[in-house]
Amino acid sequence: MTTSVEKVNGTxxxxxxxxxxxxxxxxxxxxxxxxxxxxxxxxxxxAEGKAEAEKIKxxxxxxxxxxxxxxxxxxxxxxxxxxxxxxxKQEAEAAKARAAAxxxxxxxxxxxxxxxxxxxxxxxxxxxxxxxxxGIYAVCLIIAAPVQFLDFWDPARKFLVAAPAMxxxxxLVLACGAAWAVAHxxxxxxxxxxxxxxxxxxxxxxxxxxxxNPAIGFNAGLVGAIASLVGPIVLMAYExxxxxxxxxxxSYREKRAAKKExxxxxxxxxxxxxxxxxxxxxxxxxxxAQRQQAxxxxxxxxxxxxxxxxDVWDVADAMRSARGSQYVTEQIxxxxxxxxxxxxxxxxTAEIEAQSRAARARMKTVTDVPIIGDFSQVESQxxxxxxxxxxxxxxxxxxxxxxxxxxxxxxxxxxxIARKQAxxxxxxxxxxxxxxxxxx
Numbered sequence: 001m002t003t004s005v006e007k008v009n010g011t012x013x014x015x016x017x018x019x020x021x022x023x024x025x026x027x028x029x030x031x032x033x034x035x036x037x038x039x040x041x042x043x044x045x046x047a048e049g050k051a052e053a054e055k056i057k058x059x060x061x062x063x064x065x066x067x068x069x070x071x072x073x074x075x076x077x078x079x080x081x082x083x084x085x086x087x088x089k090q091e092a093e094a095a096k097a098r099a100a101a102x103x104x105x106x107x108x109x110x111x112x113x114x115x116x117x118x119x120x121x122x123x124x125x126x127x128x129x130x131x132x133x134x135g136i137y138a139v140c141l142i143i144a145a146p147v148q149f150l151d152f153w154d155p156a157r158k159f160l161v162a163a164p165a166m167x168x169x170x171x172l173v174l175a176c177g178a179a180w181a182v183a184h185x186x187x188x189x190x191x192x193x194x195x196x197x198x199x200x201x202x203x204x205x206x207x208x209x210x211x212x213n214p215a216i217g218f219n220a221g222l223v224g225a226i227a228s229l230v231g232p233i234v235l236m237a238y239e240x241x242x243x244x245x246x247x248x249x250x251s252y253r254e255k256r257a258a259k260k261e262x263x264x265x266x267x268x269x270x271x272x273x274x275x276x277x278x279x280x281x282x283x284x285x286x287x288x289a290q291r292q293q294a295x296x297x298x299x300x301x302x303x304x305x306x307x308x309x310x311d312v313w314d315v316a317d318a319m320r321s322a323r324g325s326q327y328v329t330e331q332i333x334x335x336x337x338x339x340x341x342x343x344x345x346x347x348x349t350a351e352i353e354a355q356s357r358a359a360r361a362r363m364k365t366v367t368d369v370p371i372i373g374d375f376s377q378v379e380s381q382x383x384x385x386x387x388x389x390x391x392x393x394x395x396x397x398x399x400x401x402x403x404x405x406x407x408x409x410x411x412x413x414x415x416x417i418a419r420k421q422a423x424x425x426x427x428x429x430x431x432x433x434x435x436x437x438x439x440x
Contacts, residue, residue, distance in 0.1 A: 136235075144202060144227040147206045149161060167201060174195040175195055178195065188240075196233075198232070202225075313336075315340055316328045
């Protein structure tokens with residue numbers, strides 16, 4: 001036996017079989033819960049996406065910064081290497097310049113030393129030659145003077161003892177005069193003539209005294225004569241060398257060296273002249289050969305044009321004659337071709353131009369017609385549709401059997417290429433028929 005409560009405080013009590021909650025409220029609560037979860041999930045996903053994006057951005061920034069740092073470091077290394085290379089190059093050039101300067105300075109010092117040695121040697125030899133000549137003159141004077149003193153000694157005429165001093169003194173004074181003439185760049189020939197006359201007179205007197213005076217003897221007279229001649233001759237030879245040096249007269253060795261140098265220069269000049277003449281002859285021969293070849297080529301070209309393009313040749317020859325040209329040049333031939341054929345391009349006639357344009361039109365037609373068959377771009381847009389599984393549930397069971405309504409924008413449109421190809425297929429039926437006819 002069960003007990004039921006029908007009313008509580010005068011209000012009917014609902015049966016336990018009836019639902020205690022509103023389903024709409026439950027649905028709304030469920031929708032709110034799901035929406036909240038979805039929003040939370042969306043926020044979480046968004047936060048994760050932003051965090052991942054920030055992470056990726058940070059990684060990318062780090063990578064970019066690392067790349068920039070690497071580039072900067074590489075640039076710094078390159079600049080440092082370039083700077084070091086530049087410094088090394090400058091140091092090498094400076095070292096090379098210093099080495100060249102040191103070498104040049106050393107060569108200059110060596111040349112200066114050689115010149116100084118040569119000058120010292122010249123001074124030494126000149127000093128030896130100077131004092132040697134004077135010493136020989138003094139020795140010869142010592143030998144010749146006593147002979148003359150003995151020859152001129154006369155107790156009754158004691159004044160004749162000064163005759164030797166006069167004879168030998170003439171040669172000595174004239175030798176000093178010759179030295180003065182050399183130093184003052186005067187004519188030295190009269191002094192030399194006077195020296196030789198005085199030396200000959202003294203030698204003659206010494207020889208006569210040796211032959212006639214028994215107190216002197218032949219040998220003493222002969223030696224005295226030789227001494228009277230040798231002393232002035234040696235001194236005159238010394239003064240002659242000094243005079244030639246002062247006057248800038250070259251010596252025999254210098255003349256010989258100058259002669260050899262001149263002969264070498266003449267030989268080099270003759271060789272260069274011969275080479276130039278040979279080169280000129282070769283150039284002349286080459287020009288003649290080129291001219292002959294050009295004339296032969298011009299003749300071949302003229303004959304070819306005259307035989308194959310008689311009408312154009314007549315006009316070109318008339319233009320050549322009117323312009324005063326020797327040959328039908330390319331400019332004249334081009335003008336004549338344009339006058340006769342109307343084409344500015346030599347070799348092209350109206351027939352050739354028509355054939356070329358027709359060929360280009362055919363090529364354009366073949367290139368622009370649509371592709372029919374398995375290779376069509378429209379057919380390539382139609383992929384094989386997947387077969388429907390017989391056991392798959394019918395998607396229309398929950399809408400009363402009515403197919404879903406398709407609205408604009410829901411279907412993926414065809415690609416622009418496919419639309420263009422379809423338009424071409426619709427508008428180029430004659431072209432397709434022509435292609436099919438050509439294929440058949």
